[in-house]
Amino acid sequence: MKLGNQLPVMEEFLSVQGEGANTGQVAWFIRLAGCDVGCTWCDVKDSWDAKNHPIKTVDELLQNALSSGAKNIVVTGGEPALYDLFPLTNALKKHHLNTWLETSGSSKITGLWDWICLSPKKFKAPLSEALGLAHELKVIVLNKHDISWGLDFVKHVSSTCQLYLQPEWDKRDKASEIIIDFVTKNPNWRVSLQTHKYLDIQ
Ligand code: SF4
Numbered sequence: 001m002k003l004g005n006q007l008p009v010m011e012e013f014l015s016v017q018g019e020g021a022n023t024g025q026v027a028w029f030i031r032l033a034g035c036d037v038g039c040t041w042c043d044v045k046d047s048w049d050a051k052n053h054p055i056k057t058v059d060e061l062l063q064n065a066l067s068s069g070a071k072n073i074v075v076t077g078g079e080p081a082l083y084d085l086f087p088l089t090n091a092l093k094k095h096h097l098n099t100w101l102e103t104s105g106s107s108k109i110t111g112l113w114d115w116i117c118l119s120p121k122k123f124k125a126p127l128s129e130a131l132g133l134a135h136e137l138k139v140i141v142l143n144k145h146d147i148s149w150g151l152d153f154v155k156h157v158s159s160t161c162q163l164y165l166q167p168e169w170d171k172r173d174k175a176s177e178i179i180i181d182f183v184t185k186n187p188n189w190r191v192s193l194q195t196h197k198y199l200d201i202q
Helices: 058-068 086-094 128-133 144-151 169-185
Strands: 006-016 026-032 055-057 072-076 098-103 115-118 136-141 162-167 189-191
Touching (some): 055 058, 072 086, 115 128, 136 144, 144 169, 162 169, 169 189
Parallel strands (some): 026 072, 098 115, 115 136
Antiparallel strands (some): 006 055
16 A cells, blocks of 8 residues: 555546435545556546556645535545555544545555445455445446346445445446346345436536
8 A cells, every 4th residue: 555645636626426325415526546446347547547647745635625615525536545545534534524435445445434435346356344344335237247246245344334236327228227126126225326427517
């Protein structure tokens, strides 16, 4: 794990959380660069190589977050768990901001988090320790096998962890049918949609 006082950043922006349990809430997004997972359908492949993005200090990131006026800060990627996120989250928590993490759980999770959304990926398995920290398990669905694969993780998450199935955007018509069929028979699972893409916002 790399030291977290300086972090590679692909972009920072104010938007609305589009998917999962916090859908609809305004948030400041910090998209860290660098990912070692390699999902074939990834929609942020530009984030993969950290060397292509500027390094920013925790203080710069904090000031930008404060200037946004948002109370919720989403740290996403890329795979943000590649970095020690204690320095960043300590700084955000000192200012009473809500810290939300989006991760595949394939690297050790560090930091102080109010909400951890763990979306496991077939390309690099999540750590069971990371699954145990998740507030939300979000399985991306392209086909029926993705659901049976995702069910295996339920035994590793806490009893309060919220369970979501989300259609992969490019396969959303077929995947949505599969998901609706499943959740009507398994109502402990919920549907997550990428509403920011339907709204055509970042
Ligand atoms: Fe893309 Fe996320 Fe998969 Fe990394 S983990 S390849 S950023 S979808």
